[in-house]
Amino acid sequence: MLNRLKEKKGLLIALAIITVVCGLMLKERYLALVLCFVCINIIAVTGLDILFGYTGQVSFGHAGYYAIGSYTSALLTLRLNLPPALAVIIAGFVSMLFGVIIAFPAAKLVKHFLSLLTIAFGQMVYIFIAVTVPLTNGTSGIVGIPHISIFGYTFSTNQSNFFLLLGVVILVFIAKKRIVDSRVGRAFIAIRENPHAANGMGINVRYYKILAFAVSAFLTGIAGALYAHLMGFISPDTFTASQSTLFMTMLLFGGIGSLVGPAIGSAILVATTELMQSFVSYQMLIYAIFILIVLFYLPNGVVGIIESLKESSRKQHTDKAVNNA
């Protein structure tokens, strides 16, 4: 009951934000595009959050899944003439397949070994798309990727794409919340908190780690596919190690293991990146500064501040109640 109420409240807030944003957007084509980027990043980072935030398995190679999603969807539409909407979903599953393949060795590894494996995966995908010219057109990239169309309506403007992406984000949020609040989600969190005890309580740790990789890769793959159809053009430049770092920075800055963390992180970092367009060569430096802020001032990200504010107000509340009694 209480949960229902909370869900509804969240929905109302989301609706309110949407209405405000719509008003702003109709005039600003550029703003609409930035908001599209925010949405795409939210989806990708939510994928990373399932794996890292909830299951405790680090990944510095998520640009790999992003790339696989992008290229799969682009190629399926251009070479096989599949409708983009279908291609996006297939791309998600292809990315998921790679997630599972990586998960088999990864589920046995911890800490720096896992970091290394995921970095290697990201690099492998990058190099593959950069050199396999017959398939991916190499460093020149792929052009002319069609926009998504559903029931005869083509999402060709930035505004319409924003609404489409926002819809996907909302679906992703609902799915994530449901996973987190379920037996599967509890297994994920238990593995993050204490893999030995999770095993002792009957959780097949390996299986759930693989499942987390699968869900994570699926979401980030979908995000990549949506990116391809939004931009109409993709090239290996988008899928470098710094893209993986960017996803991780967004997640850490927004706050791991929460619903809104990825949204906050994506919004702030996309905005910063856009504002700093003229300092593109300093991009990595800017991410580094964000990481430093997290390390020294925001161990739990922006969400951490909100949580601690809530907690202290609750404490004040109970203190008052005690004083009154």
Added chain:
Amino acid sequence: MLKLEKVTIRFGGLTAVNEVDMEVPKGSIFGLIGPNGAGKTTLFNIISGVYAPTSGRVLFEEKEIQGIPPYKVNKLGIARTYQNINLFKQMTVLENVMVGCHTKTGAGLMSSILRTRRQRAEEKSVREKCLDILHFMQLDSKIDFKSRNLSYGEQRRLEIARALASEPKLLLLDEPAAGMNGREKEELSETIRRINEKGVTVLLVEHDMKLVMNVTHIICVLNYGKKIAFGEPADIQQNQEVIAAYLGDTRND
């Protein structure tokens, strides 16, 4: 119910458990005692599947279970608590216990995303069952607390609650009274008895002799990995070898 046959485990040169034979009768409260480093926790780790014994057999309800991974052992009906508390710290008290229900439930990823009717019904019954267990373990007032914010004694009780959630036939308790005060210990004795009365066989490792002598039906004594005595509490208290092992033990805690 549980039978160990010549169970041995070596870590490098150290034989932590040495040819231990032991049988835990169904329905009993079985005490496993011995000085520090005797191999009690190691034996628990063997039974629960954390370690595979170097040699020997572990039989649970006539089935060999040595070398089976912990999550499968739990599913067979053996649940445990940990000497060095192993809770899911960031999860709430209720969530910790709900994790304990894992093997008794079956909702998967898709049914959770779709919130099928069956999944919702399962979640509801899990929640109710866990609230009952928490009531039984006198943790009702702490349901929404993060488990790391509990007192030491409460954390030990939560470990038991989580283990009970898997509806075990055999419950392994590793020093459940460590860090508890006198009153908490008395309540714990009562709780262990009540769990046993519900039909759960209990294997108890505990240093508090008063509690052990009070609550157990049979006791097995380990020293340096070897079984040195076996019998009813009254006999164990008189056993010369046991007394010597405890008096001679300079590694007392």
